[in-house]
Amino acid sequence: MPTKSPPPDAEADTMNVINEIVAESLVTDGGQVGVTIENVVKTFQDTPALHGVSLEVGAGELLALLGPSGSGKTTLLRILAGLDAPTEGRVLFGSGDALNLDMRQRNVGFVFQNYALFRHMTVFNNIAFGLKVRPGSRRPSRADIRKRVMNLLDLVQLSGLEKRFPGQLSGGQRQRVALARALAIEPRVLLLDEPFGALDAKVRRELRRWLREIHDRTGHTTIFVTHDQEEAMELADRVVVMSQGRIEQVGTADEVYDAPASPFVFSFIGESSALPVTVREGRVLLGDRALELGVASAADGPAMLHFRPHDATIGKPGEDAIDGVVTSVRRHGSMRRLELSIGGNGTHVEIDAKPDFPVRPGGVVAFMPTRWHLFPANGHS
Amino acid sequence: MADIAHVPAPAVRHFRSASTESPAVRGMLITIAVAFLLSFLVLPLAIVFFEAFREGFGAFIEGITEKDALAAIKLTIIVAAISVPANLIFGLAASWAIAKFEFRGKSLLITLIDLPFSVSPVTSGLIYVLLFGAQGFFGPFLQAHDIQIIFAVPGIVLATIFVTFPFIARELIPIMQEQGTQDEEAALSLGATGWQTFRRITLPNVKWALLYGVLLCNARAMGEFGAVSVVSGKIRGKTNTMPLQVEILYNEYMQTAAFALAALLALLALVTLLIKSVLEWRYADEIAAARR
Numbered sequence: 088m089p090t091k092s093p094p095p096d097a098e099a100d101t102m103n104v105i106n107e108i109v110a111e112s113l114v115t116d117g118g119q120v121g122v123t124i125e126n127v128v129k130t131f132q133d134t135p136a137l138h139g140v141s142l143e144v145g146a147g148e149l150l151a152l153l154g155p156s157g158s159g160k161t162t163l164l165r166i167l168a169g170l171d172a173p174t175e176g177r178v179l180f181g182s183g184d185a186l187n188l189d190m191r192q193r194n195v196g197f198v199f200q201n202y203a204l205f206r207h208m209t210v211f212n213n214i215a216f217g218l219k220v221r222p223g224s225r226r227p228s229r230a231d232i233r234k235r236v237m238n239l240l241d242l243v244q245l246s247g248l249e250k251r252f253p254g255q256l257s258g259g260q261r262q263r264v265a266l267a268r269a270l271a272i273e274p275r276v277l278l279l280d281e282p283f284g285a286l287d288a289k290v291r292r293e294l295r296r297w298l299r300e301i302h303d304r305t306g307h308t309t310i311f312v313t314h315d316q317e318e319a320m321e322l323a324d325r326v327v328v329m330s331q332g333r334i335e336q337v338g339t340a341d342e343v344y345d346a347p348a349s350p351f352v353f354s355f356i357g358e359s360s361a362l363p364v365t366v367r368e369g370r371v372l373l374g375d376r377a378l379e380l381g382v383a384s385a386a387d388g389p390a391m392l393h394f395r396p397h398d399a400t401i402g403k404p405g406e407d408a409i410d411g412v413v414t415s416v417r418r419h420g421s422m423r424r425l426e427l428s429i430g431g432n433g434t435h436v437e438i439d440a441k442p443d444f445p446v447r448p449g450g451v452v453a454f455m456p457t458r459w460h461l462f463p464a465n466g467h468s
Numbered sequence: 469m470a471d472i473a474h475v476p477a478p479a480v481r482h483f484r485s486a487s488t489e490s491p492a493v494r495g496m497l498i499t500i501a502v503a504f505l506l507s508f509l510v511l512p513l514a515i516v517f518f519e520a521f522r523e524g525f526g527a528f529i530e531g532i533t534e535k536d537a538l539a540a541i542k543l544t545i546i547v548a549a550i551s552v553p554a555n556l557i558f559g560l561a562a563s564w565a566i567a568k569f570e571f572r573g574k575s576l577l578i579t580l581i582d583l584p585f586s587v588s589p590v591t592s593g594l595i596y597v598l599l600f601g602a603q604g605f606f607g608p609f610l611q612a613h614d615i616q617i618i619f620a621v622p623g624i625v626l627a628t629i630f631v632t633f634p635f636i637a638r639e640l641i642p643i644m645q646e647q648g649t650q651d652e653e654a655a656l657s658l659g660a661t662g663w664q665t666f667r668r669i670t671l672p673n674v675k676w677a678l679l680y681g682v683l684l685c686n687a688r689a690m691g692e693f694g695a696v697s698v699v700s701g702k703i704r705g706k707t708n709t710m711p712l713q714v715e716i717l718y719n720e721y722m723q724t725a726a727f728a729l730a731a732l733l734a735l736l737a738l739v740t741l742l743i744k745s746v747l748e749w750r751y752a753d754e755i756a757a758a759r760r
Binding site (some may be wrong): 216269 | 651655729
């Protein structure tokens with residue numbers, strides 16, 4: 088309950104403003120819609136960018152498209168926005184076909200990587216733009232536009248800067264103006280292209296938390312593109328890992344981290360090492376030695392054993408462990424990162440050791456992965 | 469003590485940043501630039517005004533209000549009033565097409581826009597004579613329909629448009645290319661129509677370049693001599709623009725009248741510069757903001 092003590096409580100004021108915005112967007116567009124992507128193919132002059140991508144995005148979900156450059160994530164986002172048209176496939180907003188609508192009609196809030204703020208307009212006019220260009224019948228009155236812009240400025244914590252030009256703002260502030268401008272049109276779906284790409288690390292972390300809060304308050308169906316796995320995992324409800332125009336895995340941060348569906352996901356998310364091994368009758372062989380990894384469900388044949396540096400225990404050289412020659416020792420956060428050369432054929436892995444673990448380059452260390460994944464060696468990527 | 473005091477000073481005193489020239493070089497460069505400006509620009513300009521007012525202010529007024537002179541001024545204004553807007557529209561369309569779209573023959577279009585810069589104005593004028601003159605390609609057709617292009621105002625306008633073709637497009641293309649299409653995409657995503665996007669985003673983004681292009685185009689349209697002299701026929705009071713009238717008067721030893729008109733043309737150039745400077749000074753903040 089907001090207290091009625093004068094002066095009015097600023098916190099309560101902000102909450103009222105936010106509730107108003109939420110209520111307003113619910114009234115005007117009947118809530119958020121989900122997005123259905125069906126078998127979308129995109130080819131640029133014979134170069135395929137997307138090979139039949141299908142994805143369901145829930146209403147109000149915060150989804151990350153994560154992948155290296157060239158994975159097709161930005162292409163997919165631009166298709167959703169209507170900036171590009173797919174070569175094949177369907178895109179539905181709710182139950183309606185979005186591809187029949189051009190960009191104007193699609194009512195999508197798009198935040199560009201470089202923000203694309205209108206340089207010659209003040210912050211106020213930037214945010215008001217989407218409302219001012221509406222046809223007369225749907226255009227709010229000047230007073231309503233003003234109220235809405237001021238509310239949005241409050242929401243993105245930029246009150247008092249409405250008369251500034253974009254050139255007079257910091258990177259983080261521009262980012263927030265871009266978001267407010269996209270939210271002003273009461274979008275059905277909010278799309279962000281590398282939203283924090285141009286910011287320094289500290290501002291990036293702050294804005295990440297802040298964007299999550301905004302999403303939780305306004306409840307927009309939000310899809311953002313990033314190449315930063317940390318950003319995707321921390322911010323998104325679900326992460327879509329993409330590589331070379333295909334979706335590798337869709338899942339929560341825990342799922343993609345703990346149960347990667349492919350070697351690509353394993354190596355792209357988090358740190359990982361891989362060892363070439365052979366599977367024979369359910370046993371995992373390194374060279375001709377069997378490793379104590381229990382029964383592997385993989386088919387017989389060459390395979391790659393993936394594990395993370397921190398998922399390994401160090402022991403004494405012995406029968407069942409993997410030994411390696413230490414080639415380098417680095418400090419890595421609270422741990423010490425050892426790089427080991429295994430079997431003398433150029434294979435290197437990394438494992439973590441306690442900082443007080445006695446080790447020096449040239450010494451021999453034996454370890455066993457405690458958590459690991461086995462993928463057939465001929466699997467893609 | 470004396471020894472110590474001598475030691476560190478020279479290294480510090482002789483330090484110069486890598487991009488700073490010695491005072492002698494700086495002085496020399498500034499002197500060359502100023503001397504050049506004075507002798508090749510300021511002095512001739514001063515002489516034009518000096519000659520124009522040599523026989524007093526009354527003679528100057530007489531010179532520019534003489535019947536044929538007034539006709540020349542009027543014609544010059546008409547020609548500029550047609551060719552500048554024509555090239556404004558063309559320049560916007562061409563630079564929009566070049567900067568925002570990919571299409572076949574784009575580099576050819578860019579080259580063609582530059583053509584009037586590289587072709588001698590006399591040749592440009594001759595092209596129109598060959599096309600529309602009595603012996604020209606369209607000559608018989610035009611005569612049959614009693615349409616006069618060469619030795620008339622339409623010919624002068626055509627020649628002027630041709631010569632001033634590149635000015636606005638050349639100013640706009642680099643800035644539009646640099647700005648890319650993202651602002652337009654943002655405007656469209658916010659629900660703006662194509663026309664709204666053009667008027668509220670594209671045009672304001674290029675307005676300073678556009679204004680500069682228009683000023684340059686206008687100065688050249690009013691001052692063009694070569695191409696216009698070929699197509700005009702130099703009929704006094706009818707097809708003489710200001711530069712042509714100046715030449716005729718000068719050839720007839722009517723110094724004061726010739727320089728009076730020449731001074732008016734020079735004044736026009738100075739006013740153009742002044743407008744540009746005043747605008748740049750007045751809107752310095754906005755221009756700086758637009759460039760960031």
